[in-house]
Amino acid sequence: MQRIAVKDLAPGMVAAKSIYTADGRMLLAEGATFTKRYINRLQELGIWVAYIQNPLAVSIDVPDILAEETRVKAISTVKEAFEGFRNTKKIDMGQFKQLTEGIVDEIIRNPNAVFHLNDIRMYDDYTFAHSVNVCVLAVLVGAALQYTPRQLMELGVGAVLHDVGKMAIEKQILNKPGHLSESEMDLMRRHPELGFEILRKYSAQLSWLSIHVAFQHQEKFDGSGYPRGLKETDIHEYARITAIADVYDALTSDRPYRPALSPGEAYEFLLAGSGTHFDPDILREFLRHVALYPVGSIVKLNTGDIGIVTHVFSGLQTRPIVRLLVDASNTLYNSDAEIDLSTELTVFVNQVLPELDVATLARRIGNPALTRIEVG
Numbered sequence: 422m423q424r425i426a427v428k429d430l431a432p433g434m435v436a437a438k439s440i441y442t443a444d445g446r447m448l449l450a451e452g453a454t455f456t457k458r459y460i461n462r463l464q465e466l467g468i469w470v471a472y473i474q475n476p477l478a479v480s481i482d483v484p485d486i487l488a489e490e491t492r493v494k495a496i497s498t499v500k501e502a503f504e505g506f507r508n509t510k511k512i513d514m515g516q517f518k519q520l521t522e523g524i525v526d527e528i529i530r531n532p533n534a535v536f537h538l539n540d541i542r543m544y545d546d547y548t549f550a551h552s553v554n555v556c557v558l559a560v561l562v563g564a565a566l567q568y569t570p571r572q573l574m575e576l577g578v579g580a581v582l583h584d585v586g587k588m589a590i591e592k593q594i595l596n597k598p599g600h601l602s603e604s605e606m607d608l609m610r611r612h613p614e615l616g617f618e619i620l621r622k623y624s625a626q627l628s629w630l631s632i633h634v635a636f637q638h639q640e641k642f643d644g645s646g647y648p649r650g651l652k653e654t655d656i657h658e659y660a661r662i663t664a665i666a667d668v669y670d671a672l673t674s675d676r677p678y679r680p681a682l683s684p685g686e687a688y689e690f691l692l693a694g695s696g697t698h699f700d701p702d703i704l705r706e707f708l709r710h711v712a713l714y715p716v717g718s719i720v721k722l723n724t725g726d727i728g729i730v731t732h733v734f735s736g737l738q739t740r741p742i743v744r745l746l747v748d749a750s751n752t753l754y755n756s757d758a759e760i761d762l763s764t765e766l767t768v769f770v771n772q773v774l775p776e777l778d779v780a781t782l783a784r785r786i787g788n789p790a791l792t793r794i795e796v797g
């Protein structure tokens with residue numbers, strides 16, 4: 422499976438992952454062949470990336486922390502509930518507990534899971550998919566911190582609802598693609614308080630700690646955040662976890678004004694905020710569970726070999742297992758050649774190949790008669 426920019430798709434490539442609309446309708450099924458018309462349609466809908474099957478990588482499965490079905494359903498539940506709130510000013514909290522329970526159950530079963538970037542999101546979907554991703558990432562960290570199921574639920578419900586205050590802000594401002602004016606920015610920065618105001622009405626059904634996740638997720642560890650400028654452990658641990666999950670997911674999402682950062686870039690960004698923006702201990706735990714080189718990434722090693730990541734060990738982000746594709750002198754490897762960087766300590770990843778180089782590589786692999794490729 423290979424992640425590719427939609428602009429680089431060519432008719433005849435085969436989808437390795439189904440693509441869904443915001444309301445959970447399937448646009449294109451796994452195994453379908455991209456046609457010119459499909460590719461245009463994806464571009465119209467503002468979808469930037471797709472997954473294609475690639476001749477040497479067909480047997481690689483990107484491990485999902487959450488079953489695709491659970492995730493798609495969770496996103497449409499959040500969407501319906503959040504959009505419903507705009508009209509009715511009411512939220513059915515039972516739904517949020519149920520969807521969080523499903524996520525907590527799946528994560529408890531797989532505590533060493535590593536989060537790979539493997540979902541394809543759409544813009545009008547952003548807040549909803551983001552809420553679900555932040556919930557998944559937060560619960561993953563909570564599980565690593567040995568939280569009880571009850572704590573995981575409090576954290577997870579808080580995380581999935583952390584941005585509910587945005588539903589009290591006009592859609593035109595929320596989805597504005599350009600820069601926000603000063604007053605619009607001020608309004609956006611009120612979303613933690615607005616969320617708190619919404620959720621406190623449900624304090625009979627929600628834990629106060631969940632409600633405080635919405636209130637405190639924009640606070641920073643050094644006290645420079647908002648709305649109250651809380652510091653260190655004055656910020657509840659649930660909110661400190663959610664703040665990290667929130668930023669990571671935002672950075673690694675395609676937005677109307679920029680494509681997603683790579684996991685490696687997001688990793689560096691988070692590290693740069695250790696101790697200032699983020700709680701350093703929680704950040705360290707978080708980074709053990711996100712893949713720096715997600716399964717399916719095409720990487721160039723210091724030996725000059727190029728290969729595809731097939732497995733990532735939790736806590737050993739920089740040392741995945743790599744299936745080798747071509748060597749430094751551009752010769753194709755046998756399909757079973759692989760290297761485990763967790764044991765081969767002199768070999769390391771030098772760079773992640775850009776998507777265009779990968780497309781070139783896929784053509785080379787698909788057509789061994791081509792002798793020359795320009796990659797890296």
Ligand SMILES: [Fe+2]
Nearest residue numbers: 583584612638
């Ligand atoms: Fe937020």
